[in-house]
Amino acid sequence: NAGVTQTPKFQVLKTGQSMTLQCAQDMNHEYMSWYRQDPGMGLRLIHYSVGAGITDQGEVPNGYNVSRSTTEDFPLRLLSAAPSQTSVYFCASSYLPTGKNTEAFFGQGTRLTVV
Amino acid sequence: GQSLEQPSEVTAVEGAIVQINCTYQTSGFYGLSWYQQHDGGAPTFLSYNALDGLEETGRFSSFLSRSDSYGYLLLQELQMKDSASYFCAVRDSTSGYALNFGKGTSLLVTP
Numbered sequence: 448n449a450g451v452t453q454t455p456k457f458q459v460l461k462t463g464q465s466m467t468l469q470c471a472q473d474m475n476h477e478y479m480s481w482y483r484q485d486p487g488m489g490l491r492l493i494h495y496s497v498g499a500g501i502t503d504q505g506e507v508p509n510g511y512n513v514s515r516s517t518t519e520d521f522p523l524r525l526l527s528a529a530p531s532q533t534s535v536y537f538c539a540s541s542y543l544p545t546g547k548n549t550e551a552f553f554g555q556g557t558r559l560t561v562v
Numbered sequence: 563g564q565s566l567e568q569p570s571e572v573t574a575v576e577g578a579i580v581q582i583n584c585t586y587q588t589s590g591f592y593g594l595s596w597y598q599q600h601d602g603g604a605p606t607f608l609s610y611n612a613l614d615g616l617e618e619t620g621r622f623s624s625f626l627s628r629s630d631s632y633g634y635l636l637l638q639e640l641q642m643k644d645s646a647s648y649f650c651a652v653r654d655s656t657s658g659y660a661l662n663f664g665k666g667t668s669l670l671v672t673p
Binding site for chain 1 (some may be wrong): 570592593595597603604605606607610649653657658659660661662663664665666
């Protein structure tokens with residue numbers, strides 16, 4: 448089972464460039480989310496989705512866009528990269544957390560550096 | 563909004579027991595989870611408490627008191643491989659049941 452797959456694993460961008468971080472899951476999970484992790488800051492929620500066609504903002508959404516056209520895919524777009532977006536990005540998926548099974552599965556992360 | 567507080571660092575000896583506490587403030591509490599993350603790796607799920615009491619999974623146990631907005635993760639028979647960061651996280655029904663994390667506790671297990 449692939450679980451949650453993130454690509455790329457590493458990326459270096461120049462300030463002002465745009466790019467898309469890919470996330471795909473094969474567990475038929477309704478709920479998907481993106482986090483960024485910075486030293487000493489834990490994981491901060493950027494955007495999340497409760498199903499295809501539905502997205503919402505998390506704690507730190509500025510500078511990022513998402514879409515959810517299928518259940519499987521939840522790409523994160525950086526519109527105009529800034530050095531403050533240098534971070535490790537994690538995608539996660541789970542069943543709708545209103546059920547008993549709330550375990551979230553994480554991808555292996557994308558390490559992004561903006562210079 | 564939400565806030566979660568947990569110690570930043572804990573050190574313990576191999577074979578010992580360690581408890582990592584977590585206090586939270588949230589308006590629509592739906593459950594407390596614990597995740598483990600080794601350096602450079604992805605967070606992995608350890609346990610979940612929706613109701614008061616203790617949940618046991620092998621060497622790990624997790625406790626919740628909803629009235630005190632408090633929980634803890636108990637690790638027994640510590641092994642060197644338990645050295646990692648541990649995060650408490652709450653789901654909040656007022657923010658789409660999103661999983662919101664504390665800043666993490668770095669556990670160092672020494673020989």
